[in-house]
Amino acid sequence: MIRKTLLSALLVALVAPVVVAQQTRPIPYPVFNTPAVQRALDRGTRSPDGAPGPEYWTNTAEYVIDAVLSPTTNMLRGSETLTYHNNSPDTLRQLVVNLYQNLHSEGVVRTRPVQITGGVQLSRVSMNGKNLVEGRQQGFFFGPGPRPDLKLQYSIRGTKLLIDVPQGIPPGTQTKLGFSWNFEVPEVGAPRMGQDGEVYYLAYWYPQMAVYDDVDGWDNDAYQGNGEFYMGYADYDVSITVPEGWLIGATGELLNPNDVLTPTVQGRLATAARSEEVVRVVTENERQIGVSTVDSPSGTLTWKFKANNVRDFAFGTSDKYLWDATNATVGDLDGDGRNDASMIHAFYRPEAQSWDKAAEYSKFSIESLSRNIMPYPYPQMTAVQGIIGGGMEFPMITLIGGTRNEARLFGVTYHELGHMWFPMLVGQNEKAFTWMDEGLTSFNTAEGGTEFYSENRWPGEMRGYLRIVGSGFEEPSMRHADTYRNQFGRGTAAYAKPASVMHALRGMVGNELFYKALREYAHRWTNKHPLPWDLFNTFEDVLEMELDWFWTSWLFETWPLDQSVASVGTAPDGTIEVIIHDLGLTPMPAPVRVTYADGRTVDQVVPVDHWLDDNRVARMSFPAGTVSRVEIDADGYYPDANPANGIWTASDETTE
Numbered sequence: 057m058i059r060k061t062l063l064s065a066l067l068v069a070l071v072a073p074v075v076v077a078q079q080t081r082p083i084p085y086p087v088f089n090t091p092a093v094q095r096a097l098d099r100g101t102r103s104p105d106g107a108p109g110p111e112y113w114t115n116t117a118e119y120v121i122d123a124v125l126s127p128t129t130n131m132l133r134g135s136e137t138l139t140y141h142n143n144s145p146d147t148l149r150q151l152v153v154n155l156y157q158n159l160h161s162e163g164v165v166r167t168r169p170v171q172i173t174g175g176v177q178l179s180r181v182s183m184n185g186k187n188l189v190e191g192r193q194q195g196f197f198f199g200p201g202p203r204p205d206l207k208l209q210y211s212i213r214g215t216k217l218l219i220d221v222p223q224g225i226p227p228g229t230q231t232k233l234g235f236s237w238n239f240e241v242p243e244v245g246a247p248r249m250g251q252d253g254e255v256y257y258l259a260y261w262y263p264q265m266a267v268y269d270d271v272d273g274w275d276n277d278a279y280q281g282n283g284e285f286y287m288g289y290a291d292y293d294v295s296i297t298v299p300e301g302w303l304i305g306a307t308g309e310l311l312n313p314n315d316v317l318t319p320t321v322q323g324r325l326a327t328a329a330r331s332e333e334v335v336r337v338v339t340e341n342e343r344q345i346g347v348s349t350v351d352s353p354s355g356t357l358t359w360k361f362k363a364n365n366v367r368d369f370a371f372g373t374s375d376k377y378l379w380d381a382t383n384a385t386v387g388d389l390d391g392d393g394r395n396d397a398s399m400i401h402a403f404y405r406p407e408a409q410s411w412d413k414a415a416e417y418s419k420f421s422i423e424s425l426s427r428n429i430m431p432y433p434y435p436q437m438t439a440v441q442g443i444i445g446g447g448m449e450f451p452m453i454t455l456i457g458g459t460r461n462e463a464r465l466f467g468v469t470y471h472e473l474g475h476m477w478f479p480m481l482v483g484q485n486e487k488a489f490t491w492m493d494e495g496l497t498s499f500n501t502a503e504g505g506t507e508f509y510s511e512n513r514w515p516g517e518m519r520g521y522l523r524i525v526g527s528g529f530e531e532p533s534m535r536h537a538d539t540y541r542n543q544f545g546r547g548t549a550a551y552a553k554p555a556s557v558m559h560a561l562r563g564m565v566g567n568e569l570f571y572k573a574l575r576e577y578a579h580r581w582t583n584k585h586p587l588p589w590d591l592f593n594t595f596e597d598v599l600e601m602e603l604d605w606f607w608t609s610w611l612f613e614t615w616p617l618d619q620s621v622a623s624v625g626t627a628p629d630g631t632i633e634v635i636i637h638d639l640g641l642t643p644m645p646a647p648v649r650v651t652y653a654d655g656r657t658v659d660q661v662v663p664v665d666h667w668l669d670d671n672r673v674a675r676m677s678f679p680a681g682t683v684s685r686v687e688i689d690a691d692g693y694y695p696d697a698n699p700a701n702g703i704w705t706a707s708d709e710t711t712e
């Protein structure tokens with residue numbers, strides 16, 4: 057609120073161009089619509105104000121999967137029925153299915169080294185009950201019209217399975233695909249999944265429909281390792297068979313607790329559903345067959361999970377896991393005026409540092425994010441420990457590894473659970489626009505840390521961006537995840553920089569208005585697939601501001617911000633003259649605070665239009681008085697590359 061009044065016309069400084077030799081500056085350009093985005097606007101699937109258009113659609117699917125995991129052989133065997141609904145207005149001549157485990161095949165294009173397991177072995181591919189044969193790849197089809205020259209067959213190209221459908225799949229119809237497959241679960245070091253002999257984390261593990269969307273059609277973008285995913289929304293019925301004594305945490309709700317869990321464990325889960333405290337559901341010496349899981353004559357147990365309207369399904373399993381549970385209050389989901397709740401689960405090995413706090417941190421994160429963005433709509437949230445160095449999100453479940461003190465476990469928990477909003481609820485494309493997922497989530501994480509520790513986390517977050525400025529490694533945020541030259545450039549462009557940029561925007565428009573825009577964006581695009589243009593347009597719609605200069609400067613370019621107080625002096629009429637130099641490349645309004653010796657402060661702003669008019673220097677006039685300090689961005693919202701030159705103090709002057 058305070059920041060917003062700073063921008064109001066009354067307080068805008070009188071800025072007179074100063075006649076000095078000044079270097080011309082790059083003037084930010086408009087955000088252009090790509091031809092594909094423009095076509096979507098013309099067709100009415102998207103709107104110029106950033107909302108989904110009246111003609112918006114998404115294709116959907118239902119998965120029924122039976123999976124058997126054998127820890128003794130490290131093999132996962134699965135069979136799957138996939139019902140795909142073509143809700144688009146297009147006749148589909150091809151179906152595209154992801155076989156992510158082919159990242160581990162020989163000869164596949166990758167952005168990182170991985171273990172070669174041979175990838176996915178398919179023993180059956182069927183369509184509408186008819187088994188398909190594997191043929192030569194017939195190419196990607198973009199044009200309209202039937203292709204009678206093609207055969208109904210499938211082909212595999214890297215991490216994509218393509219089914220050519222000569223007769224086409226008309227709009228409004230459904231298609232049933234069937235798959236039987238197996239693969240060796242890769243060892244630790246596989247991106248975002250794998251096994252270490254004790255913990256198995258299965259993600260990127262089943263044949264999954266690629267997204268067919270209103271802007272780009274099929275997502276033919278191969279999984280190469282860096283870029284994480286882009287998935288559609290689907291319902292899942294998944295049965296997972298593991299040895300008895302093994303616990304499973306997964307996307308969705310457990311449908312058959314009586315078949316797999318002892319009455320004691322079920323009773324503790326029921327207590328956790330009503331408890332504000334963390335309940336120890338399975339403790340260290342209870343990890344035994346017949347104590348935590350029921351006895352099974354076959355030596356295995358089949359756990360059945362159901363999840364609706366989610367982008368993916370993942371699970372973690374181990375016979376070493378402890379199990380904690382509680383529940384989180386998420387706000388009023390169903391509009392009955394009462395708060396709703398969601399279950400919280402944590403699975404971890406006893407030696408995992410700080411993990412007895414994981415359920416508590418998860419509860420805090422879900423409750424905090426439900427307040428900040430919108431209520432968490434899923435029935436549960438699970439954190440499982442192990443395997444990877446960092447954290448990795450899937451719907452309702454996150455994998456978190458590494459050795460972590462409490463602060464680091466809290467930070468990564470809040471971050472991964474933040475991904476339940478971006479990109480799980482708001483179905484962004486993480487591969488093409490990583491910054492949307494990681495930037496918004498890093499923004500939320502800094503907010504969460506500030507709330508949890510009652511300590512401003514933004515200086516640290518902004519340092520995470522600023523350390524790359526001027527290093528030569530920086531690359532723009534608006535870039536596909538698999539096209540960065542180095543991980544430092546990719547990481548900064550995806551995480552700390554866009555988070556800092558959103559913080560700067562909040563500084564410009566005020567906290568209340570910023571959150572209004574962020575929440576509106578989240579509401580508009582829940583269970584849909586927004587692009588950066590939709591985010592930009594929604595923010596401009598809600599804020600009632602033209603911000604193309606902001607988006608292009610910060611996200612399309614690597615232009616740094618560097619505003620400086622060049623001089624402070626007294627004019628002949630006794631008023632205080634402050635000269636601001638804009639030394640950087642990104643233009644931003646310059647909020648200047650003059651503090652007088654008696655403690656009084658006066659705030660004025662150099663409006664961004666002054667810089668957009670190709671100026672480098674602004675002259676500001678403040679009331680007469682003895683000045684003790686002049687500071688740009690005194691409230692600390694802007695990631696300025698050289699904050700020291702944005703502060704002038706009277707003592708500096710006298711000691712020089």
Ligand SMILES: [Zn+2]
Nearest residue numbers: 471475494497
């Ligand atoms: Zn993340």
